[in-house]
Amino acid sequence: MPTATDATLETWASQEYKYGFVTDIETDSLPPGLDEDVIAVISAKKGEPEWMLQWRLKSYRHWLKMTEPTWQNVHYPPIDYQSIIYYSAPKQDKDRPQSLDEVDPKLLETYEKLGIPLHEQEALAGVAVDAVFDSVSVATTFKAKLAELGIIFCSFSEAVQEHPDLVKKYLGTVVPYSDNFFATLNSAVFTDGSFAYIPKGVRCPMELSTYFRINALSTGQFERTLIIADEGSYVSYLEGCTAPMRDENQLHAAVVELIALDDATIKYSTIQNWYPGDKDGKGGIFNFVTKRGKCQGRNSHISWTQVETGAAITWKYPGCILLGDNSVGEFYSIALTNNHQQADTGTKMIHIGKNTTSNVVSKGISAGFGQNTYRGMIKINKGADRARNFTQCDSLLIGDKCGAHTFPYIEVKNSTARMEHEATTSKIGEDQMFYLNQRGISTEDAVSMIVNGFCKEVFRELPMEFAVEAQRLLEVSLEGSVG
Amino acid sequence: MLEIRNLHASVEGHEILKGVNLTVTAGELHSIMGPNGSGKSTLAQVLAGRDTYEVTQGEVLYEGRNLLEMDPDERARAGVFMAFQYPVEIPGVNTAYFLRAALNSIRKHRGLEELDAADFLDWVKDKMKLVDMDERLLNRSINEGFSGGEKKRGEILQMAVLEPKLAIMDETDSGLDIDALKIVAKGVNTLRSADRAIIVITHYQRILDYIVPDFVHVLVDGRIVRSGGKELALELEEKGYAGMEQKNAATEPVAS
Ligand SMILES: Nc1ncnc2c1ncn2[C@@H]1O[C@H](COP(=O)(O)OP(=O)(O)OP(=O)(O)O)[C@@H](O)[C@H]1O
Ligand SMILES: [Mg+2]
Numbered sequence: 001m002p003t004a005t006d007a008t009l010e011t012w013a014s015q016e017y018k019y020g021f022v023t024d025i026e027t028d029s030l031p032p033g034l035d036e037d038v039i040a041v042i043s044a045k046k047g048e049p050e051w052m053l054q055w056r057l058k059s060y061r062h063w064l065k066m067t068e069p070t071w072q073n074v075h076y077p078p079i080d081y082q083s084i085i086y087y088s089a090p091k092q093d094k095d096r097p098q099s100l101d102e103v104d105p106k107l108l109e110t111y112e113k114l115g116i117p118l119h120e121q122e123a124l125a126g127v128a129v130d131a132v133f134d135s136v137s138v139a140t141t142f143k144a145k146l147a148e149l150g151i152i153f154c155s156f157s158e159a160v161q162e163h164p165d166l167v168k169k170y171l172g173t174v175v176p177y178s179d180n181f182f183a184t185l186n187s188a189v190f191t192d193g194s195f196a197y198i199p200k201g202v203r204c205p206m207e208l209s210t211y212f213r214i215n216a217l218s219t220g221q222f223e224r225t226l227i228i229a230d231e232g233s234y235v236s237y238l239e240g241c242t243a244p245m246r247d248e249n250q251l252h253a254a255v256v257e258l259i260a261l262d263d264a265t266i267k268y269s270t271i272q273n274w275y276p277g278d279k280d281g282k283g284g285i286f287n288f289v290t291k292r293g294k295c296q297g298r299n300s301h302i303s304w305t306q307v308e309t310g311a312a313i314t315w316k317y318p319g320c321i322l323l324g325d326n327s328v329g330e331f332y333s334i335a336l337t338n339n340h341q342q343a344d345t346g347t348k349m350i351h352i353g354k355n356t357t358s359n360v361v362s363k364g365i366s367a368g369f370g371q372n373t374y375r376g377m378i379k380i381n382k383g384a385d386r387a388r389n390f391t392q393c394d395s396l397l398i399g400d401k402c403g404a405h406t407f408p409y410i411e412v413k414n415s416t417a418r419m420e421h422e423a424t425t426s427k428i429g430e431d432q433m434f435y436l437n438q439r440g441i442s443t444e445d446a447v448s449m450i451v452n453g454f455c456k457e458v459f460r461e462l463p464m465e466f467a468v469e470a471q472r473l474l475e476v477s478l479e480g481s482v483g
Numbered sequence: 484m485l486e487i488r489n490l491h492a493s494v495e496g497h498e499i500l501k502g503v504n505l506t507v508t509a510g511e512l513h514s515i516m517g518p519n520g521s522g523k524s525t526l527a528q529v530l531a532g533r534d535t536y537e538v539t540q541g542e543v544l545y546e547g548r549n550l551l552e553m554d555p556d557e558r559a560r561a562g563v564f565m566a567f568q569y570p571v572e573i574p575g576v577n578t579a580y581f582l583r584a585a586l587n588s589i590r591k592h593r594g595l596e597e598l599d600a601a602d603f604l605d606w607v608k609d610k611m612k613l614v615d616m617d618e619r620l621l622n623r624s625i626n627e628g629f630s631g632g633e634k635k636r637g638e639i640l641q642m643a644v645l646e647p648k649l650a651i652m653d654e655t656d657s658g659l660d661i662d663a664l665k666i667v668a669k670g671v672n673t674l675r676s677a678d679r680a681i682i683v684i685t686h687y688q689r690i691l692d693y694i695v696p697d698f699v700h701v702l703v704d705g706r707i708v709r710s711g712g713k714e715l716a717l718e719l720e721e722k723g724y725a726g727m728e729q730k731n732a733a734t735e736p737v738a739s
Contacts, residue, residue, distance in 0.1 A: 430535070435571040435625075438531050439585035439641065440559035440592070449584065453575025453624065 029088040034081055036060065039188055042087050046157045046191075049164060059177040059187035066181045073373040073405055074313050074342040076249070076286060084251060086189045086222070146206075150199040153208050156224050159195035166197055170228055174257040174294045174321070182253040182315075183290040186222045190255065193223035198233035198264075207463055209238045225256040229264035231297065236267040238466055249277075249312060254289045262297030262324065267305070269462055271470055274310035281340025281369075284312025291318035292348075295327035295356075303330040304347070305461040307470040309477045312341060317375065319348030322356035322384075329358040332458040334470070336451075336477055337370025337402070346376040346407075351384040351417070360391040363455050366402035367478070377409040380417040387417045395425040396454050398447065448475045484509045484546060484680050485530075485649055491540035492529045499525045501705035502541070507649070510677040514691060515684045516716065517702035518724045523684045524568050526702070527653045531565040532558050545649065559585075560592035562648030566638035566655045568684075573625040578637075581625050582607065586644055610643040614670045631658040639670040650674065651682045656690040668693030688720045 030038060039060055043053040068079070146153050152163060159167050177187040194210040210225065229235055252274065258266050268291075277284025287310075293302035304318040320329025331347035349358035364372040372395065380387045395404035404425055412419065428450050436446035452459070452471055459467045485507040492500040499522045507513055517523050529536050530543065532555035543550040550558060573581070586606075587597040598606060611618055614636045626634050635655050642650055652671070656664055671681065671694050683694060691699075691713060699715040700707045703724060709715060 429571070431571045432573050434531075434533050434555060435567065435573065436581070436585075437555035438559050438565055438567075439581070439645065440556055440588040441581075441585055442556050442588070445584065445588075449576050449581065450573060453573065453577070456575050 029085055032083050032085050034060075034084070034086055034189065038086055042189060042191060045087065045089075046160070048157075048160055051164075051168065052160055055171070055177065056188050059184050060189075062178050063181070063184040063188055066184060068181050072315055072344040072375075073371070073407075074315060074344050076313055076342075079249075079251060079286065081185075087191055089191075146204075149202050149205070151202060151204055152195065152197040154195055156190070156193040156195050156226065159226070163195070163197070166228065167195070167226065170226060170257065170259055172257075174259060174292045175255050175290050180290060182288040183255050186224060186253050186255045186290070190222045190224040193225045193254070194227075194239075195225070196227045196235065196237065198227075198229045198235045200230045201232040202230075203233065204235040207236050207238055207466075209240070211240050221250075221252045221254070223254045225254070226259075227257070227266060227268070228259045229261065229266045229300075231261045232263045233261075234265045236269070236463060238269045238271070238463065240271045240273070248283060250285050252285050252287045252289070252311075254291075256289070256291040256318075258291075258293035258302055260293065260295050260297060260300035260302050260324075260327075263299045264297060265301040265303075266293065267303045267461075268293070268318075269466060270304075270306040270308070271466060271473065272306065272308045272310050272314070273473055275312075276310045276339065276341050277312040279339045279368075281312070284341070285310065287311035287314045287316065289314075289316040291316060292321065293319070293329065294321045295324050295329060295353075297327070298324045298353075299326045300324050301328045301330075303328075303332070303461065305332040305458065306334070306345075307458070307462070307473065308333070308335040308343060308345060309473050311343075314341075314343040314345055316345050317348050317377075319350070319377075320358065321350045321352065322358065322387075323352045324356075325353040326355045327353055328356070330461075331358075331360045331362070331376075332461045333362045334365070334455045334458045334474070335363070335372055335374075336365045336474060337367070337372045338477055339368040339370065341368075342371045342373075344373040344375055346374045348377045349379070349389060351378075351380045351387040351389070354383070354385045354387075356384055356387050358387075358389045360389070360393070361457050362391075362393045363458055364393075364395045364404050365398065365451060365454065366395070366404050367398040368402060370402045371405070372403065373405040373407065375407045375409075378411070378419065380412045380414050380419075382413045384414050385416050387414060389417070389419050389421075391419075391421045393421075393423040394454065395423075396451065397425065397427045398451075400427075444478070448478050451478060485550075486544040487530075487541070488543070489541040490526075490529070490538065490543060492525060492536045492538050494525070494536050498539070499536075499705050500529065503702070503705070503707055505700065505707060507680045507682065509648070509680050511697045512675060512681045512683065512694065513698045513700065514694075514696040514713075514716065515682060515700045515702055515707075516686065516719055521702045521724075522705045523702055524653050525705075527565050527568075527651045527682075527684060530558075530651055531555060531563060556588075559645075560589050562589075564642055564645055564647030564650045566635075566642055566650070566652040568653040568657070570626045570629075570634040570638055572627045572629075574627050576625050577621075578623055578625050579603070579607070579621040582621075582641060582644055585641070589645055607640075607644055610640055613643055613673060614639045615666050616640055632660065632663045635659055635667065636663065639667050643670060643674060646674075648678065649680050649682075651684070653684045654686065655683075656685050656687060664690060665693060688716045691716050 030041060036057060039056050043056060175183050178184055196208055198204050227237060258268060260266050274285035274287055295302050302320050308314050318331060322329050329349050335343045335345050337343050347360055360376060362374045364374055366372040374393050376391060378389045393406055397404055406423055433446050451474055459470060462470055487503055487505040490500050490503040503526060515523055525536060529538060538551055583603040590597055616636050638655055655667055659667060668690060696713050699711055699713060701709040
């Protein structure tokens with residue numbers, strides 16, 4: 001029998017989404033629809049070289065032969081790919097802004113509302129930010145300072161212009177253009193994103209960060225990020241995402257590729273707070289994302305940390321190809337689904353090199369009518385002697401109308417592999433709530449205390465200031481959840 | 484401070500408390516004894532506000548307010564504390580963090596300044612000495628993996644930290660070795676004061692050698708069948724509850 005506390009926990013009032021404003025700004029947009037001409041226009045608008053256009057067209061032609069995947073445990077109305085606007089950019093004087101002073105003040109205001117004041121970012125030490133607004137990148141702070149170290153951090157479009165050799169060498173080497181329906185679509189129509197290259201032996205002295213923002217109506221966001229850590233280098237990168245509140249669903253199909261060479265380390269953190277839809281499940285972002293890292297070199301290390309609290313649908317499996325001997329891949333995830341949100345997320349760890357290690361810690365929180373699926377694949381190839389995997393997969397249920405599901409896939413072709421898998425499902429107990437209440441802690445604080453405690457191992461992986469941000473975000477997502 | 488009048492409570496349709504009357508004044512220490520399943524914990528939990536128990540009749544006044552109308556966290560902030568017979572494990576939630584949050588919510592209610600992490604640590608360290616508890620327990624998850632005795636001491640520690648006005652201790656002495664028992668008793672005695680009332684629920688007379696009660700009540704089948712001074716505990720030890728009930732039924736029937 002559900003107890004009274006269950007009932008109070010279930011009365012999830014509509015959660016406040018504070019990033020739901022729309023910026024009234026003149027845009028330069030294409031009409032909805034997709035064909036080779038649209039792709040040619042996108043490419044032309046970006047002044048891309050011929051090889052880039054050809055890569056897009058190759059992807060597009062491949063995409064036409066593909067069908068949308070259906071294996072995932074999420075349900076949504078069919079997406080009409082011809083009703084999406086594939087390019088929308090804030091109107092600017094024909095040249096891209098060279099410095100922040102040239103950026104439209106309204107855009108800067110938008111980022112300020114989001115808590116990313118670019119002007120201050122420039123002054124305050126700590127984080128270099130690239131901000132992507134709909135389809136283009138509007139500003140990259142700290143660029144000069146990074147350039148002194150030989151670090152390249154710029155928009156993807158700029159990288160295509162300024163560093164074509166690097167882009168050409170690595171683009172599609174981790175996520176091939178033909179990888180999957182959404183990644184292939186992205187390869188055809190991607191508009192912008194971030195690019196980073198850390199040269200040999202350089203430890204990037206600050207967090208690199210990208211802020212993605214969908215603003216325009218009916219716009220899809222298809223950004224593409226490519227990060228290359230050369231031998232012995234280190235970089236920590238963070239992306240954050242928000243979007244206005246709208247009744248229509250909007251598609252976000254991104255691709256992220258990471259490459260770590262010998263002895264290099266990449267830490268990639270995501271705080272995903274796309275508009276989740278209202279409490280009845282109307283509107284919200286469809287988030288279909290392909291993220292993969294390649295530990296190409298010996299002793300290389302790639303670590304994914306994600307805090308997924310937004311989006312109506314989340315579909316993403318940040319993974320690692322552990323090619324180099326002794327390489328390490330990690331995946332730390334918090335996925336919160338409230339109201340009618342659905343998440344099907346997890347990781348894919350492919351062990352190829354010897355002595356490779358992967359660690360997976362997944363924390364799924366379901367509340368309201370939320371459905372949370374962990375899907376993880378661990379594959380140990382034949383030559384991956386002494387590979388090790390540790391997977392821990394915990395689900396926390398709040399109320400009894402939500403669901404948690406776990407689909408682990410394990411494929412071991414080498415007998416020296418060591419695999420450990422732990423999974424738990426728990427409910428916030430009425431007795432736990434009462435215990436905390438009895439000590440003077442309100443029900444709302446008690447829920448967030450238990451949820452934060454549940455997620456602790458993942459918060460620990462985030463850079464300090466973002467851990468604080470992530471905890472706050474979880475609290476906001478839980479706000480008004482209890483009567 | 485606390486006035487319980489004709490309190491009836493049931494769980495899933497079974498009546499467990501069948502008309503409890505009890506008056507507790509500030510400065511007093513009451514002991515409630517009674518056989519297993521007689522409703523002692525039920526009484527404690529009803530006073531603390533657990534909503535799995537339904538109050539079907541009667542009233543409870545706490546400092547003149549209707550206690551039954553208050554939410555459990557409100558009651559706690561107003562000074563009601565219950566030491567749990569079975570303290571609950573809460574994985575992932577750091578004990579020090581939890582206890583500071585609890586203390587600050589109560590301090591805020593009392594109009595006192597909230598304590599930061601450093602001040603809190605000073606505050607709690609003194610209290611830990613009182614119950615002779617290992618400081619390392621503060622850095623662990625609430626009650627998780629604590630031994631039975633550690634859990635019970637933890638309850639006393641929390642009581643000492645939160646400084647309640649009305650403390651209800653549900654079998655805090657059960658499962659303790661003699662040294663731990665003395666420590667718990669010392670903790671309770673330190674907390675005894677003119678403006679605080681304590682209710683000690685126990686099965687054993689032996690703790691009452693260390694915590695001398697002003698009143699002893701015997702709860703049988705959801706009713707207080709006898710009340711007296713500390714000597715009543717000794718009589719109980721001799722005769723057991725069976726005799727008590729009979730005597731009661733014959734000489735002083737309780738109206739229901
Ligand atoms: N949640 C519940 N569901 C069903 N029955 C319950 C529940 N809680 C208590 N009871 C029943 O109510 C009666 C009184 O229980 P209570 O825990 O108050 O006894 P107690 O006097 O504290 O006993 P003990 O000395 O063993 O701790 C018991 O018969 C018990 O089984
Ligand atoms: Mg009991």
